Amino acid sequence: MQKFQDDLELEARGYRREMPRQFSVFSLVALSFSLTCTWSGTGSSLGISIKEASAAGTLWSILVAAVMTGILSAGVAELASAFPVAGAQYYWAFCVSSKEYRAFASYMNGWLSILGWWLASASACNFIASLILSIAYLWYPDYESQSWHQWLIYVGVTWLGVALNTFGSQLLPTFNRCICKQSFQRKPILNCSIHSNMLFMIPVFLACTTLSATTITLFVCSRNNHAPANWTFSDTTNGTGWKSDGLAFILSVSNAVYAFLGTDCGAHMCEEIRNPAKNAPKVILFPVLIGLVTAWPFACSCMNAIVDVDAVLNTPSGVPLIEIYYQSTQSKEASTVLLALFAFCFFGCTVANGTTCSRTIWAVSRDNLMPFSNIWSKVHSGFQIPLNALCLSGSVVSLYGLIFLGSTNAFSAMVGAAVIFLQTSCALPQLIVLWRGRDATLPERPFSLGRFGVAVNFIAVVWVTFLDILFFLPTELPVTKGNMNYISVVSMGLTSIVLALYWFSKRGKYLGPQMPQEVQVNEGRDVEDENELSHSMKKQ
Template identity: 30%
Template structure:
């Protein structure tokens, strides 16, 4: 059989480009996909504004501050929440900048595990990227569990608010988690082609809702003295060590920024991704971060008696604060409904993100049944099987809530530890390349001469918070109150190692191997001429 001519390869390349352009890619997107050896299977429906809206709704920082305030208030008080949040926001700025630069260098749905493969030393890139891929899957899957649980708690709180005789039961909460998941599944399958438009509309509610909640709290609520709010550090959990209590509280604030790289996992559905994605990540961090800090201050001013809010019968402290501020169940209901709608669509965005991350990892043969999870529906143009897997995983995980809500919350908190690990390893890899003076890939978001300093600060910040992710919520914990995140984290690591030894090392090469192979094949296809 005669070898193919250069002309036949040119035609093949044009055909590949035609598919890319038909799916909304730019010439730069086409070049990036060719360099990374990836096929454009999804449609690029997101633009600058819509992906920014997607990221902001997914992170929902000011809403998460209210929903998770109980943790920071129990460990640090109002001053711990306000100043701790600001410290975490500034620290995450270095983390986000580092991740954004890598997202511009390699705009792929794989995100961290792909970046590790590209930037890690050749001797360990395969193993490190494989482990980061597993931790990324774990982090995003548990993220869906966290947000669907918080949304379910808000629904229970609304029922209790308007029907005081109602008794909050764990199995009710589990059923509500499933209800939220079904909504997320519908928007990620049947309405997948409208997802960019939907999230673009919801971001308007995200911003308008901020003022809709903020103004009534300031106007109607009984505010505290400034000196007390900004200086009252408290150890409500009884650690016996105030600085330690404040540090433990900081880990709750760190959870409000985990997932800030969500846009990177949607890269293959964003037009001009190398330019748009890093800027969407930075604006999400800055914009949502400021909204979150203002809301944290407002919430602390209107808190009143901390312990009465933390122990409210409504089960959700911020609903009690809404009730205290407005003086009516109707007013508190209206404000909570705003929070609830945003929470549900944040979960929609999280399900979309983690399905793309799982799809990308399966595409590189990183998980069992890779062909199944890397399948993209030709009609819906989304990885439907990965979406179904997210639904199944969260449903199974939610069964823990039937036995103990505390245990369920502790288990899903391992997602924060898993995500911080992926950030830490990927940023460490590019830091090492900079320390060695090795060339980096071109980027449309270049940190320049400040890159090394930014990376080093990000690494130090992540190491500090990673350690405290595994601390219990209070001293002398019982078996139920233990932070079982370390157990779940360890089980996933062990499973990944066993699978790697048995099969993974034989089928998983790491994205960089595909990049290298693609580069070589194109060099053979178009040999250099004098």
């Protein structure tokens, strides 16, 4: 039986199955799609893109970001196929590194992934709080929002996501399946009840309906009063202050990458799906394509609806999207409904963030990577989820939000820092593979890049290195206290804390994943051992 085979392979890598294999391929693709939430991510950052490279820059940057994210994700998919373990990046870094560096490489990559997920979750919760307040601004123009107002909503959204992950854990696979169309539903792999399937088809169906209805509404309502086509598709006015229009466009591309963040979700959930070596790559790659297909038409409808660019960029609420909705519909009621539905769909990203982040923390804690790992590595027997890890994520995200009370700019830097940490954690194992040689580091796997592997890994590493440098640049000139880029401060500060933690508490104690001797990655023998083990288990 495949289930028994999957558990055997997991045990051969040093772990026993603790989480139920509760996801089908489709439901896990839906979870990944809801987490990347590309069209919603695009809507959350439209104002930045328009300021950096106008309408055309906003639209074409999505295509560039999709292609480059697809290349990076292809390398991630191959690693997930070669090493299908929930630890993902940290486990891959250990397996492909040389003996003397593998523990440190896996430690750093594990923390990069965790920090990236925490920051991404914080950014999603913060934007939902902003959406809620923007509706208040629309109806009550005299309302004066305080920082603590937004923080309280932010905390409420965070813990509502934790609650849904906890009490809806038995129905989670079906909940996320409804992010796509009912027509794509397949027969469930697991013994989920029909009632559960129908219940959780509702939110996904609503997400697809919201996207379609919003796009059509914006086009229809703007048919007699819309932006000129040459502005929508060819205007790249540079509003950054940088002299180079090319750099301004590249900045808008880096902004668009945020919308595709989280494609490694499937790698962290691979212990909850059958035949993960074959199916995890699908879960990683499909959301990139789905994200492009959904985000680009939505962005086109938004650009077409704009008739007053200055009003969009200087909206009192600080959320350009609601101004775009209002300019198109000329109705407070319609704008409120559209934005409320958008916020609900974006909330799905928050729930999925909590799901993936808790699995990441649980996975690395099994190998004592984090302080108090014995606590975070527990799986709750009733809910069958890593509840302690989930609550840790909620607590850290809530505390991080306190920065907002002191500096909104420093808090906003989490978006760029999330991209840096998550993208770097995906690229680092690919860099090691390139350095040591693909044949010397990668075992036999169902999904292989073959002759394109070197090119894909090289482009992915160069792209992420370029992005990391780009995110440290000021987004506007001249630099002032109000527009300063704090990403470098946030990134370097968190990295320094992780390094200090390693030096004073984990150096010499953290040894990495404790795999059985027969599959340990020894110099020049890793591929042979992996292949022999794989063939042996297939015979069984």
